Amino acid sequence: MAKHSSRRQSSKSDAVESLNVLHVNACGIDIGSASHWVSVPPERDVQAVREFGCYTPDLMAMVAWLQHCQIETVAMESTGVYWIPVFQILEKRGFEVYLVNAQYIKNVTGKKTDILDCQWIQQLHTYGLLHKSFRPDDETCALRSLVRHREMLLRYRASHVQHIQKALHQMNLKLMNVLSDVTGQTGLRILRDILAGVRDSHQLAKHRDHRCRRSEEDIAKSLEGDYRSEHLFALGQAVELYDIYTEKLQACDIEIEQHLARFQPRIDIEQYPLPPSTRPPAIKPKNDPPTDLRPALYQLAGVDLTQIDGLNILSIQTILAEVGTDMSKWRTVKHFTSWLGLCPHNQKTGGKIIRTKTKKTDNRANLAFRQAAATLGRSKSALGVFYRRMKAKLGTPKAVVATAHKLARIVYHLLKYQVPFIAQSPEQEDAQYRERALRNLQRKAHKLGAKLVIDSIQVNQEGLVS
Template sequence: MQKYLRLLNLRLDVVVNDICGLTGLLIIHAICNGEKDPLKLAELRHGNCRKTEEEISKALHTNGREDYLFALNQELEMYEVLQSKIVQCDVEIEKILNSTIGKDDNKRQHHIEPKKHKKINKNTPKNIDLNLMAYQYFEGVDLLAIEGVSYSTVLSIMSEVGLEGIKKFPTAKHFASWLRLTPNNKISGGKILSNRIPKGSNRLKIALRNAANAIGNLKDSTPLSDFFKRINFRKGRVSAISATARKLAIIIWNMVVKNQAYVNPEGYLFLDEKRKLGLVKRIQKQITKFGLTNEEINFATN
């Protein structure tokens, strides 16, 4: 649709973020119905659109090519057919989730409050409370508490491995290795020759990498976003996405298998903070081992 809009000299993609959004689809429908007046098309602007009607109208002066208009109409009809198929998939997803949760009393007993801060985009299945269903499906484990993990990420986990599938992996490292997120270290004579991530992918790996990329775009400082930024500074964004995706896989395995809530562990601290923490723990261990007192250690006091 965007291609034929450009050929019609209609730069809708310049004035709206998504031509398949509320404003974009209303304008495309009007164009296919024969409307050519830029001012009337701009009046279809949704209230949340950042651009004004005047700015939108300047981008909607068509050249009137009938062949391109016909092709645009064809693409719009195809888009609507695909959207109807997606709705049917959403209905089937809801049926399967209701069937899985309804058969298990342990799953059905859990309840969680809605998350208002989680963004619901147009690709999120409609009329499904995924926040509640995911919490019940994973038997009281709230994966959506992890920053960067969206509804689509949780759906990918359900569809690709599921609750029982994750539990089949003996350790979190096995799970991350199966996802091909663990470096394949090639060692000769005690020297690491290569530590690239193996080739190959699956839908869950892609979903975790998308979640890692979202973490990298966070404006607020969190342990995971700080971890992402540190790797990004040293090795680049691609390596940071892979490392953070592996970190997410480890966290998800521990939460699901051990039935733990999401906690920001010490492992996300910067390297100097980790060294300092380790040094303090070793000193405390030695003090306890030898039973030393403050006088014997000769601590300086203010």
């Protein structure tokens, strides 16, 4: 048994030695919350593995030691948010930093320690077995942080809307049954009067906006309840917190608008003015920024992405903040959709595909594309026709992913080649689908040794042969 184990160990060492060394001056860092373990090649220092603290002076000492060891490239795991200060300091000092997905680094068997982790990362990076994770440029990273912060503020504000609804339910005030949004214009005016001491339901119902579907009598009936002091106190704090987060959202929108103005425009808006909107004017959603960001996003992207059916200002803002505008980071559109998690993630074993589902991801751009695809259910555009056909064929979840995949390919093409979006008519989409279906039938007939003869027939609007 000892001979067999020694043979296995020698074969493994021979395989490692046969690998080509691509990064001679490579370093591996195991990121932690309190300290970081750093490993350099053994010949660079007597103590090739060192521990550094997480404070800024400790990080500066780590940079000085890496420069002394003539390190040029560094690999680290993306552990929480602890890697961000280390990454930024090393990149600013001129190091080539590889941010690696922790799922792609599998440690050797045995007891797991920080020392073994950093040595394993350094060894993998030396042989070029690690790949960089995508990270946009600094300006886009700053925009991404602001957009993510805005999403967090929206989530926190939504939780206080739920607290408002809970307090109203506890007092048997069924305002949610007559108003579609309790924090709309009518709802907030009623809530502020209730907190001011007004209890007359008919007087409260006079705040009804003319666009409300329900009458004043219905609203007055819903406002007859049990006004208890403890629930009124909870309601007042919930409304106050809702107002605070609304104020912070407005300040965040102003900061995002100012940051967008700092980007180098990719297009001269005076020479190439913003195309007119293809959508009819509608009521502005409550969560949208107060100012129109179409011109700023148009100058940032170089093309007007709002011309694409399903994409609105917020979804475009999220997509550009997450992926940037440089599509050269992905070799092809297939690599782009694979990174988004909008294509089948095939798993093979024994030469057979055992799983074709999309991979699990928390990519925010993925979510933005899927939310945009879900809004195309009643669209009369070609994308709407595609979504409904996929829904009838595959079901709603897969139809959303397929349509999101199509939207991602369109955005990639527009950003990479800087060409305007040309909308396809539903008739053209149906004609292309018919041609693809006929080609598939001809190919199947050819495999069966038969010849398919196509004879066109007339079909009326109800889908019946005339």
